[in-house]
Amino acid sequence: MEPILKLENVHKSFQAHFWTKKKKILKGISLEIYPGEIFGFLGPNGAGKTTTIKIITGLLRPDTGAVTVMGSSIESIDVRQNMGFLPESPYFYDHLTGYEFLKNHALLANCRDYKDKIITLLLKVGLSKSRDVALRKYSRGMLQRIGIAQALISDPKLLVLDEPLTGLDPIGRKEVKDIILEQKNKGTTIFFSSHILPDAEAVCDRIGIIIEGEILKIGSLDKLLKRGTKTDEISLEEWFMQQVQSKPKEATNV
């Protein structure tokens, strides 16, 4: 099966000032994400998750390496037609109402018949009653939900979510997880980063662990956690801690 998203040996460095040394953030990331799966991109703070996501969505350019979506380079803006993106701790134009914000993003995503779609999405994320309220009056959870709605406005084939569950209460997390699973059932591929391992465990088909800019492990949850075996089965949280504490030199595929 052809991957819907492919990263090949992606490197990225940042330089705070021209007189300071470049800091390597990504050290040769390679990933393949397949159609219809939910891929959890896990790692501690500063591991390079958000940098990877910013490269996938065109906010950053890789120093070297290639990123393709459905076989096309992300340098072509047309590939973004098939993508939806929710940034970490989203900040949106707070002078707009929820409806205006979604309309704005529908037009940016070349969707002309947006009215019914916006109403459906507002219903889906539970913000119908707040559609005419300015975003500056939205709570953190409401912003996260309107952010998910804007990511879905173009019916994307690939949904990229950066920490979609962070800052949400248990009900909000459940709702977002339900939306993620619903999208998967519709055939959408979901690539998301998270710190909340039990939630990732609940929805992911496969996970990848990134530590200090390198992929430590990639594989299906069933195999990594030895699900189905009576003796060695452990939770993702326990497994993750084991992996982080005994970081091997090279990445392994499971």
Added chain:
Amino acid sequence: MYRIWAIAENTLKEGLRQKVLLILVVFSVILLIASFFMTPFALGESVKLIRDFGLGISSLLGVLTVIIIGSALIYKDIERRTIYTVVARPVRRLEIIIGKFLGLVILIILLQLGMAIIQQIIIFINEGRPALSLLANIPFELLEIMVLSGILLLFSSFSTPALSSIGAVIVFVIGHAAPDIKLFAEQTATGFIKYLSLLFYYLLPNLENFNYRLEFVHNLPLHADQILFSICYGLIYTVFLLYVTTIVFERREFK
């Protein structure tokens, strides 16, 4: 086109919903109305005073609005990370720049039209008839605003709002003093000062090319070649500024 309009509409709404704009408009309207009450001190020149003062206030409102709103336009989007979901859409960076520019210009057009209506009402009360010829000043005012918007967008793509505002004010002041700077360079200055003056003159926009207030207030004739030159100068300068802004913005990464 839809994408450009989406960005322009958003910029327009952002501008219209800022409290600072309301304050500027209220202040300008008060000044316009105040001009009516200054006529007893005009020594028989009340017609010219109201006309000149009105055009001056409209111009000032346009310039202040464009500086205050334009200086933060791109910078704020980057700082507050609101640009992330826009850049991740199938939108060219050029479309973002043109959309922001159009939104800002449409905002100023609305303000100029509103101010022109109020000024015409005041002139009607004072003179018994409107002075519609003054409306011809609006396109020239807009050309100046377009050039200033281009400068502010360029500054805003790599600098803070405070520095962008200072830069725009400097360009505005030097731009209106351009003919004097040229005269100074040609007749008075020597050596380094002469070349520095000429550098400023040729590098920065000559905003006096759009200043026909005197002609409109005093009903002086305007030649077609003057008008054509002003239009071409304004449009070419604006396109050049937007082009440079796009190049800067194109290279920009969002860390």
